[in-house]
Amino acid sequence: MNMHVDERRPAPMSGHERSRHESSSQEAGQPVTRNPHAGHELSIRIRDLSLWYGESQALNKLNIDIFQKNVTALIGPSGCGKSTFLRCLNRMNDLIPGVRLEGLVEMDGRDVNAAKMDEVALRKRVGMVFQKPNPFPKSIFENVAYAPRMHDLVSRKAEQDELVEHALREAGLWNEVKDKLHQPGTSLSGGQQQRLCIARAIAVQPDVILMDEPTSALDPISTATIEDLMDKLKKQFTIITVTHNMQQAARVADYTAFFHLGEIIEYNDTRTMFSNPHTKKAEDYITGRYG
Amino acid sequence: MSQSFDDISAQLKGRHRRSARLKWISMGSLGLAGLFLVLFFADMLNKGLPAFQQAYVQVELDYNEDAQRMGRAAMDREIAPLVSRSFERLIPGMIRDNPDLLGTTEQRWVLANSEVDQYLKGHRNQLNEAEQAAIDELVDSGQVALKFNTTFFTNGDSKMAERAGILSAVVGTILTMLVTLAIAFPIGVMTALYLEEFAPDNRLTQLIEININNLAAIPSILFGLLGLAIFINFFGVPRSSPLVGGMTLALMTLPVIIIATRTALRSVPDSIRHAAFGVGCSRWQVVRDHVLPLAMPGIMTGSIIGLAQAMGETAPLIIVGMVAFIPDVSASFTQAATVLPAQVFTWAGEPERAFVEKTAGGILVLLSILIFLNATAVILRKKFERRW
Numbered sequence: 164m165n166m167h168v169d170e171r172r173p174a175p176m177s178g179h180e181r182s183r184h185e186s187s188s189q190e191a192g193q194p195v196t197r198n199p200h201a202g203h204e205l206s207i208r209i210r211d212l213s214l215w216y217g218e219s220q221a222l223n224k225l226n227i228d229i230f231q232k233n234v235t236a237l238i239g240p241s242g243c244g245k246s247t248f249l250r251c252l253n254r255m256n257d258l259i260p261g262v263r264l265e266g267l268v269e270m271d272g273r274d275v276n277a278a279k280m281d282e283v284a285l286r287k288r289v290g291m292v293f294q295k296p297n298p299f300p301k302s303i304f305e306n307v308a309y310a311p312r313m314h315d316l317v318s319r320k321a322e323q324d325e326l327v328e329h330a331l332r333e334a335g336l337w338n339e340v341k342d343k344l345h346q347p348g349t350s351l352s353g354g355q356q357q358r359l360c361i362a363r364a365i366a367v368q369p370d371v372i373l374m375d376e377p378t379s380a381l382d383p384i385s386t387a388t389i390e391d392l393m394d395k396l397k398k399q400f401t402i403i404t405v406t407h408n409m410q411q412a413a414r415v416a417d418y419t420a421f422f423h424l425g426e427i428i429e430y431n432d433t434r435t436m437f438s439n440p441h442t443k444k445a446e447d448y449i450t451g452r453y454g
Numbered sequence: 455m456s457q458s459f460d461d462i463s464a465q466l467k468g469r470h471r472r473s474a475r476l477k478w479i480s481m482g483s484l485g486l487a488g489l490f491l492v493l494f495f496a497d498m499l500n501k502g503l504p505a506f507q508q509a510y511v512q513v514e515l516d517y518n519e520d521a522q523r524m525g526r527a528a529m530d531r532e533i534a535p536l537v538s539r540s541f542e543r544l545i546p547g548m549i550r551d552n553p554d555l556l557g558t559t560e561q562r563w564v565l566a567n568s569e570v571d572q573y574l575k576g577h578r579n580q581l582n583e584a585e586q587a588a589i590d591e592l593v594d595s596g597q598v599a600l601k602f603n604t605t606f607f608t609n610g611d612s613k614m615a616e617r618a619g620i621l622s623a624v625v626g627t628i629l630t631m632l633v634t635l636a637i638a639f640p641i642g643v644m645t646a647l648y649l650e651e652f653a654p655d656n657r658l659t660q661l662i663e664i665n666i667n668n669l670a671a672i673p674s675i676l677f678g679l680l681g682l683a684i685f686i687n688f689f690g691v692p693r694s695s696p697l698v699g700g701m702t703l704a705l706m707t708l709p710v711i712i713i714a715t716r717t718a719l720r721s722v723p724d725s726i727r728h729a730a731f732g733v734g735c736s737r738w739q740v741v742r743d744h745v746l747p748l749a750m751p752g753i754m755t756g757s758i759i760g761l762a763q764a765m766g767e768t769a770p771l772i773i774v775g776m777v778a779f780i781p782d783v784s785a786s787f788t789q790a791a792t793v794l795p796a797q798v799f800t801w802a803g804e805p806e807r808a809f810v811e812k813t814a815g816g817i818l819v820l821l822s823i824l825i826f827l828n829a830t831a832v833i834l835r836k837k838f839e840r841r842w
Contacts, residue, residue: 310733
């Protein structure tokens with residue numbers, strides 16, 4: 164098997180090549196798990212994940228390992244399945260009628276799609292930030308305090324205040340909103356709203372934060388702020404972000420997965436991916452030959 | 455081949471003319487609708503406002519022995535025919551309740567009968583010329599006058615036009631609407647919540663949805679038949695009562711509330727639901743904490759409009775026996791009662807001229823309540839309108 168194994172980094176995996184050799188190899192997904200980078204622990208393990216919307220297949224036998232406390236970027240042309248894949252990780256696809264799923268999404272040694280797994284518990288550990296900032300139409304304070312209160316993370320008023328301040332500080336929003344905590348969250352600017360959504364996700368104290376093109380609706384300055392924030396937050400959280408913007412992936416991500424037509428063509432550490440991609444398709448996409 | 459500006463202008467002339475014509479036609483129809491509205495209101499006010507005034511006569515009451523048996527004996531022989539018989543009948547009772555009155559006299563303004571009332575208002579009446587002249591004299595001396603008609607608001611229906619009031623119908627309407635609201639609002643909102651937020655989209659729910667929409671278009675009198683067959687004949691709910699009327703109207707209001715609620719729920723953007731699911735809300739928490747508060751103004755507006763519609767309904771109530779002569783103000787949900795539109799309907803069938811203004815007066819009261827309700831709905835919607 165023609166695998167490109169880098170000594171210092173977890174093995175890149177080419178789904179494209181893998182599928183070609185699938186019948187001959189029993190250990191198709193193994194290189195990724197066998198060689199995690201020192202200090203990079205496994206967060207989510209995906210094996211042979213396929214997904215159908217009704218009759219049409221959106222994801223085809225994905226295999227990928229996501230590592231803790233890193234930023235993993237998912238790139239690829241529109242309709243390649245990267246957002247669909249992201250939604251598999253906190254079972255947001257459950258909300259879409261007619262979705263059928265096969266394969267394994269494993270976190271903490273548990274299959275997140277198992278009948279015994281409560282999607283509410285999963286979403287407590289896997290938070291999400293959406294493409295368009297979507298703060299609740301409540302006050303800034305309530306936006307952050309609502310979920311921790313719901314999950315019984317705070318009991319006393321003081322604890323709640325403390326947690327709200329902590330989450331807003333982490334999201335780099337505290338100084339801008341500390342005097343207007345009781346104004347509606349929707350009164351903030353787009354970039355501030357998105358950071359409020361990040362604060363809301365942080366407040367639940369998740370392990371993983373999924374970001375679905377978090378900056379696509381924002382101006383360049385707000386985008387830069389969010390990118391800095393992702394860099395800071397990865398010390399505590401595992402961040403998986405979908406992006407249309409390859410430069411953004413190059414700037415913020417430690418690992419990058421290239422999706423094409425519902426398959427992962429290449430998964431590699433970001434530097435390799437952008438300087439020396441191992442697959443022709445990824446190279447063509449990254450150099451702008453299509454997209 | 456390119457066209458010159460002149461060529462294009464020549465073509466455009468016809469198009470502009472047609473759009474101008476369409477504009478005038480639509481403005482004309484709006485004007486016509488406005489004109490009808492003005493005419494309707496002018497006619498109602500013209501006919502109905504006199505109902506809020508009533509002729510009163512000043513009489514010298516002499517509580518003598520004869521008055522204990524026959525009220526008329528207490529009054530001057532010339533004035534007595536002008537006084538409402540309903541007051542004459544009260545006199546013996548007054549003396550019985552308060553024996554000290556016996557042997558005393560008293561000056562008092564009392565209800566005149568409806569002929570005097572109609573004469574003073576310049577309407578057709580059955581008084582002869584001598585009687586009319588006598589009344590004119592009394593008016594000049596200040597013993598007969600039109601005053602604000604409190605009786606209209608404090609009495610129930612009566613066969614004597616001057617004593618007929620709207621109170622029993624107002625109370626009946628309130629009781630009936632309470633029943634309607636208590637049944638239709640929770641069931642309607644819960645049904646809509648289930649269909650919109652919880653139910654899977656399959657054949658069965660689509661069938662239910664189509665049938666609910668059809669239900670909104672069913673002639674209301676059929677709901678009356680349903681009420682008669684099921685509530686009265688099967689469950690034995692007392693007929694003519696606000697309870698059975700309210701239940702029947704609730705059936706009619708349900709589809710309106712369901713449809714309004716579903717529209718309100720659908721207008722809540724999915725991004726809010728996703729945000730809530732994303733932080734780990736269960737389905738019920740998403741609905742209770744995020745979707746329902748946002749949809750509430752729309753739900754309230756729809757419910758108020760549904761209620762206003764039910765309030766103006768007469769046909770189904772004919773069948774359950776609420777369109778009837780009900781002089782007493784009902785004190786409970788199971789006593790016989792009538793409602794405002796039914797009262798208007800009853801009065802409209804009375805032959806006496808004095809009931810024409812009662813009819814119009816009743817319509818004015820009903821319209822005021824409906825306008826108030828609809829204004830409340832508009833204000834609620836404006837006040838809680840949110841942008842996201």
